[in-house]
Amino acid sequence: MLADLLARPTPEGILEGALAHAVTLLGGEAQGYAVLRRGQDHVAAVFGYPRSLVGTVLSGPWTGMRPRLLADGSRELYGLNLPEVQTRLDQAGMRDVPLTLAVPLSDRGRNLGALVLDRTSPEGISPEQQEAVTRWAAAAAPLLGLLDSRDEWRQAARQIASAMVEAAESREFDAVGHGQAVTDTAMRLGRAVGLAERELEELWYGAMLHDIGKLHDEAGHAQVGANFLHGVPHLAQAQKAIRHHHERWDGQGDPDRLAGEDIPLYARILAVANASVHAGDAARLREEAGRSLDPRLVGLLEKLPPER
Known part of the structure; x- marks a missing residue:
């Protein structure tokens, strides 16, 4: 029992x-x-x-x-x-x-x-x-x-991750709050896709930490950021999301030139959320559907009700 x-x-x-x-x-x-x-x-x-x-x-x-x-x-x-x-x-x-x-x-x-x-x-x-x-x-x-x-540990771990992201963002005034905005959008999209709570937990870390590699430098920050999660087995998919969030649907992205659904799902979700926050406009985001972004995920994000 x-x-x-x-x-x-x-x-x-x-x-x-x-x-x-x-x-x-x-x-x-x-x-x-x-x-x-x-x-x-x-x-x-x-x-x-x-x-x-x-x-x-x-x-x-x-x-x-x-x-x-x-x-x-x-x-x-x-x-x-x-x-x-x-x-x-x-x-x-x-x-x-x-x-x-x-x-x-x-x-x-x-x-x-x-x-x-x-x-x-x-x-x-x-x-x-x-x-x-x-x-x-x-x-x-x-x-x-x-x-x-476990819940207390989980909350503490999230607070530490958020603090690290704020430290990275504080180096650039325009970047402050970007990680949280991308995370909020990614979580909405993840729920719409039907991810389970355990999967959403990994997506949260992938989204929140996607630019953490910029503490080192802008160049190659996705790979550097993925290394932050090296040796954390239960966040293996979050690590892949960070590494591959600059891949493109058409195969012209970095670092491995993956295309279409060969790009890990969390990375595709993260790419759409990141682009949405940067673009701030549905029409501009739609232009990238099928080019740099997964067209299904772009369409799904457009159908989501606005945040309250």
Whole structure:
């Protein structure tokens, strides 16, 4: 079961799996939701309840560090929330829950959230069942803590990358903000292409760092910039994007004169985003479709709604 959770390394994936197994430990006659405590407590996963609940900000009986068995079911939950939230709970069918088990998810003294399980039958919850769910929550919680640490590292790494880019751009007044603008456009285009979150992460680094080689010199900056990511296996595609973002669709670019779809996808996305920021005009960008730029990506970018 832990292997299944690790196969979906997101808080939502872990919580969905944790809920499903917790329900089996109660004999199946239950449904529930998982609360994640990041800023405001909110529903991060559901089992048996409608997915429309996900994202709902809730106050509830899970702020302590001990499991709680609530004989009055959802009464306390309703009492802690505003009428508009109560309406959403009504729509999900929570008003008449007879019995609730709230089990905290804690890791090294941090309350990360909770599994909240509601009985759907008159049957009670035995001490043995409660203990089984509590043990299961204790096993799943460290995975959430690990993801929190990973997210903190991820944010720090992005801040360092952005700071390096700002240092490079500060040498030229006109370049300030260019990396962020290209990154924003590249990410919009990457999402439109259908890249997954893991792929978008690599695209972000490729776009943000595409001109970092200019710290050395303008000439050959793409190859120099790609070398910054040498030895970082999980950013191998970002490295290719940086190296090849000056290739041309017609094969007349640098450094390897790649043409068409032989140019890595991330590099083609980056080239279109870079050209878009430089051109600032859809007509000028359209002139390069099929010449220096991937015509499909140019057309796709034109169809995207304007940024708000």
